[in-house]
Amino acid sequence: MTTMMNSTSSLFLNSSSRGPPPWFQFSVCSVAPYGFIFYFGVKVFNLLVGTPCNVLVLWQIASRKSDACTSDIFIFNLAVMDAFFCLMTPIEMVNRLLLDDQRIWYFQRFAYGIKDVAPLYLVCICMDRYMAVVHPILFTGNRDNKIRFGISAVVWGLILAYALTKSILGVMSVNELFSGLILFSFALMVFCNLSVIWALRRCVSGKEEMHPVKRKAFKMVLIILAIIITNYLPPVALMPFVSYYSFVAFRCQISISVFSIMDLSCSIEPLLYITKMDRRDARCCGRCLHRRRKKEEAGKV
Structure with missing residues (x-):
């Protein structure tokens, strides 16, 4: 291990003397x-796709007057964090x-720190759905x-x-904390989601149709x-083998x-939420935009 670090250090120093390419964090990465x-491809994708999608999620939740889900508060906060992280891309x-x-x-480190702890809101969403399905009386x-x-x-x-x-x-000051957070969040989210799926499957067995509320929870x-x-299994799978590389x-x-895949969650989360939106919500969004456009046209006249 020491030999590897020494050779790496010498390689780093030799390549540093030539000057590192501007886009590499370490010159040996050339x-x-x-x-x-x-x-950088993920960064651009998040900026172009993740930003408008997160804004749409924020607008959709903020404009919803009825039939709001209890998890919407956590989803809203998660979308705020993801939108902020996406907007950091140009800087x-x-x-x-x-x-x-x-x-x-x-x-930048502050922005990455916010993104690192974003799984906490996913944990909140999972716990909310877990309580709603597995412990409905307590949830009510x-x-x-x-x-x-x-x-x-x-x-x-x-x-x-x-x-x-x-x-x-x-970064190193929170490295172990980040590893523990990801492992804890991953384990808790998997437990909650599998428990919800198991409970819903038991409820549906022998019935023709699932209750709309439970169907909504199942989709979530x-x-x-x-x-x-997609986004959090890779780092969890990687952590035990770091010393081997x-x-x-x-x-x-x-x-x-791996961390680029985690960053992709900024776009994947709102995209999946948008696909979950009811057609009624989508039509409502369309009608609101149409009314706004008509008002603007009337104002010009």
């Missing part, structure tokens, strides 16, 4: 650029490629949104504390399970690709 190409790319300003790096007695607003405030406190720590003290659970498997393989190829 021999393996494909991970960073994928990274990060300009700073990484051109400026290399230390003050902007603080802000606690439908007051004040409780969920309080939980959201606590989660935001944890998120800001984590993000500020990462921004000020650096499937969406979250898809997000978990070389510095170049881990830093330049594996970790950058």
Whole structure:
């Protein structure tokens, strides 16, 4: 292990003397650029797709006057975080490629800190659906949104504390905490979702049709399970094998690709939520936009 680190250090110093390419975090990564190409591709995709999708989710939840889901509070907060992270893309790319300003790096680490802890809101959504399906009596007695607003405030406190720590003290200061958070969130979300699926399957067995509320919960659970498997399973699967990879393989190829997949959740989450929207909601959105356009045209006349 020491020999590998020494050889890596010498390689880093030798390549540093030639000057690193501007888009590589480590100059030794010039021999393996494909991970960073994928990274920047994800960044652009999040900016172009994730930003409008998250804004649409925010607008759809904010404009909903009836038939609101108890999880919408958590989904709204998650969309705010994802939209903020997507909008950071131009700043990060300009700073990484051109400026290399230390003050902007603080802000970038803060943004990544917020994104790191985003799974906490997925956990909240999973727990909310778990209580609704597995413990419906207890859930019915606690439908007051004040409780969920309080939980959201606590989660935001944890998120800001984590993000500020990462921004000020650096990435390594929260490395172990991040690993523990991802493992904890992944395990809890899988448990909640599998419990909900099992409970719903038992309810449906012998019946022709699922209750609309339970069908809605079932769709939400499937969406979250898809997000978990797609975006959060790779880092969980990677963590036990970190010591087996070389510095170049881990830093330049594996970790950058895995965390890019996590970043994709900024676009995948709102896209899946939009596909879950009822046609009635979509028609409502269309009617609202049509009315607004007619008012603007009337105002011009």
